[in-house]
Amino acid sequence: MRNLDAHEDYKVDKAQLHRDLAGLVGSFPTPREAYPAPYGVVGYGEAWWPAQLAQLWTGRLMAEGGTQFVLQGGLDLGAAAGAVAAAEASGARVLRVGFGDAVDVPVDPHPLSPYRYLRFLQEATGKSETGDRTDRALAALAAGLKPEVPTEDNPAKFFAWNLVERIPVWVVSERYAGTGLAPALQQTFARIAGSLSIAPPPGSLEFFITALEARHEQGDPLAAVVLGEDERTRLAVEVLETRVDTVLELPEPPAEGLIPEAMAAWYFVAWAAYYLAILYGRDPGDAEVLARLREEA
């Protein structure tokens, strides 16, 4: 097994993803003008999550009049073009953000792009104050999670060690309902660690207590990863404790407000996934397989 404190074991990270992680804050396109409200946001491919987060303040997918943001995150098989046409027909100004056809604001394909789309949207729709809080939370985390910080002081490295050969189950407090946080963690963990994880359905307590009945004695190597404290989360941990290999608590996000907190949790998991990739000897920035799929689609 590799050593997370040994410089040479990071050689698998060909694209130097740890630099993108450490320097993520501020790495987003700045809007060059004011866009008229009301705002609609739809997102495809790797940009589905920022679009879902934006629902929390715009309240709508499609704008009528105002500005329609179409986040082109790839692999949409024509759906983004359809959204553009529908928005134009309704009289909205359309702004295409992302990559591919006729993009107005470029955001390259990247495992960390959800942050970049989100921060652009916050600045473009008058939510820069929430954006600043998001950035402060990520910046506060970044210093303690870098490769230079040794394992004994680095909670993301600790997490990675505990996830080796295990499948994470994301146990997210009801507080984050509607943010799409659990599937976002599932997506980013797949992109960076190249690994499978499980986002539970709504009614997750029932799921936790029933889904592991038939086979848990066969030792499916699961790790419950818990975010947030409330009655429901406490019960979930009680249920899972006897059914999974280990229960890990995500550190409390050093953030104020729902979106900054969700982004801080996502950022921590991105770092943990990064270290897990290093432990597996997998290039965490590996984009080749996705690029091929995108060409084919």
Added chain:
Amino acid sequence: MRNLDAHEDYKVDKAQLHRDLAGLVGSFPTPREAYPAPYGVVGYGEAWWPAQLAQLWTGRLMAEGGTQFVLQGGLDLGAAAGAVAAAEASGARVLRVGFGDAVDVPVDPHPLSPYRYLRFLQEATGKSETGDRTDRALAALAAGLKPEVPTEDNPAKFFAWNLVERIPVWVVSERYAGTGLAPALQQTFARIAGSLSIAPPPGSLEFFITALEARHEQGDPLAAVVLGEDERTRLAVEVLETRVDTVLELPEPPAEGLIPEAMAAWYFVAWAAYYLAILYGRDPGDAEVLARLREEA
């Protein structure tokens, strides 16, 4: 291993769940009066899915005026009471459907209750025509999936055999986006088969191609279960073919319309989960563990 065509191997099914499965069509409470529109529907615990399906035609969670349906599916930790209070304050008539406190229309806790909530809602909100189509689809399936139909003629038994010791990954056509079908299959598979399965995040193509990179050579025992044919689903199968143990296609639902089709797929999976429980020697109707949790919560 057990034999799905041998009468004695069904003895683990103490509550005779196969009778509830075979006789599901029509087993829902009939509304006794007309409820005023507009309609809002919220659902908790095992009733989250029918509430999400109802969004497809009511378009809203909370009614202002009109009728607010609160589906009390258990384990809501006070949330249902909160919804009742909010709806009453807004001037809506409130109808509590489900079990627990002050229920107006009882629906018992049951792994198949999503059908019963849904059919009640369809009848109560002027959608009985869609309800009839749903029932015709389920009735058309029921005859061929019963325990009396031997394995060679029974596709649900065939599915169960192919899912033994494997974790299903639900690959659902984009056509069902917004129906919550994949997490609903995940929930019902857990309830009846006592087993884990994986619902992918949005942007599922990316997930499929990345999530199995680090470990797929270690042979995680996965089965892709595919519903629907379109370009995206075809690509997903192409990606998954080399990464999972087996790819299984759900039979095309004998139904017209999105909700009848989704319910038909769910019903098929419920039968397959039932047979898998029999193969594992697990009581498919096992409600004890859930009842204990509900008392504790």
